[in-house]
Amino acid sequence: MNRSIWRTAAVAACLVLAAVPSCASAGATQPPPAAPAGAAADAAGEVDRWARERFPQLYAGVATEDARVLVYRKPSAEFDAALRELRLPAPTVPLDAPYSAPELEALASRVVADIPYWREQGIDVMSVGARYDGTAVDVGTPQPERLAPLLPGRYGTTPPAQAEAIGPITN
Numbered sequence: 387m388n389r390s391i392w393r394t395a396a397v398a399a400c401l402v403l404a405a406v407p408s409c410a411s412a413g414a415t416q417p418p419p420a421a422p423a424g425a426a427a428d429a430a431g432e433v434d435r436w437a438r439e440r441f442p443q444l445y446a447g448v449a450t451e452d453a454r455v456l457v458y459r460k461p462s463a464e465f466d467a468a469l470r471e472l473r474l475p476a477p478t479v480p481l482d483a484p485y486s487a488p489e490l491e492a493l494a495s496r497v498v499a500d501i502p503y504w505r506e507q508g509i510d511v512m513s514v515g516a517r518y519d520g521t522a523v524d525v526g527t528p529q530p531e532r533l534a535p536l537l538p539g540r541y542g543t544t545p546p547a548q549a550e551a552i553g554p555i556t557n
Contacts, residue, residue, distance in 0.1 A: 425453065425475040425476045426450040426453040426454060426455055426476040427450055428475065428476075429450075429455045429474040429475055429476040429478070430448045430449070430450050430455050430476075432472070432474060433448050433455055433457055433469070433472070433474070433478065434447075434448050436472065437457070437459065437465075437469075438487070440468065441459065441462070441465050441468070442486065442487070442488055443460075443486050443488065444459045444460045444462050444465050444486055445457075445458075445459050445465075445486055445487055446458040446459055446460070446483035446485060446486055446487050446490070446517075446518065446519060446520025447483070447487060447516070447517070447518030447519060447520060448518065449518055449519075450476075453476060454476060454477045454478070454479055455474065455476050455477065455478045455479070456478075456479050456481055457469060457478055457479065457480050457481065458481050458482075458483040458518060458519045458520045459480060459481075459482075459483055459486075459520075460482070460483055460484075460485075460486055460520070461482050465480070466480050481519070483519055483520025483521065484520055484521060484545070485520045485521070485522075485545040486520065487516060487520070489545055490516030490517065490520065490522070490523050490545055491516050493516075493523045493541060493545055493547060494514050494515060494516050494523045496541060497511070497514045497523060497525055497541070497547055498514050500540070504527075504533070507536070508529070508532075509527055509529050509532055509533050509536075510527055510528055510529065511525055511526070511527055511533075512526045512527055512528065512552045513525070513526035513550075513552055514526070521545075521546075522545060522546045522547065522548045523545065523546070523547045523548070524547075524548055524550045525537065525547050525548065525549055525550060526550045526551075526552035527549060527550070527551075527552060528551070528552065528553055530549035530550060530551045531549075533549040534548070534549040537549060
């Protein structure tokens with residue numbers, strides 16, 4: 387199965403590989419038919435640009451799975467209707483997200499600004515990025531067990547920052 391996601395980050399947007407749950411189209415028992423993989427990737431890029439410009443406070447991110455475009459946004463009938471009108475070369479599946487990309491990127495920026503603070507605490511922050519599905523900000527560190535209980539006290543839980551195990555870069 388070919389899976390890719392678009393993931394926003396405070397420092398830069400990057401393309402990464404990840405697993406995303408399959409989703410069926412509204413009212414159908416089977417998922418929408420797949421388009422060629424290249425068409426889905428092109429459509430995902432188009433959706434990302436369009437949604438960031440037109441619906442920034444609703445849009446969280448986009449992913450492709452099985453040549454379909456999964457679009458994460460805060461629930462909105464207006465967003466969904468406008469998405470259908472795009473007439474993309476691949477089927478789209480709108481999915482609910484608790485937070486928008488700007489909300490998560492604001493938290494990610496706070497974490498990035500705090501990197502010196504975390505270093506003083508003996509915690510190395512190696513990466514910071516908003517999840518494409520709008521659920522949290524991942525904070526990559528070799529010390530996730532130390533960082534995890536400290537994040538809610540520093541940043542609150544709405545939206546949440548979550549410690550993610552990531553090893554140091556070695557040659």
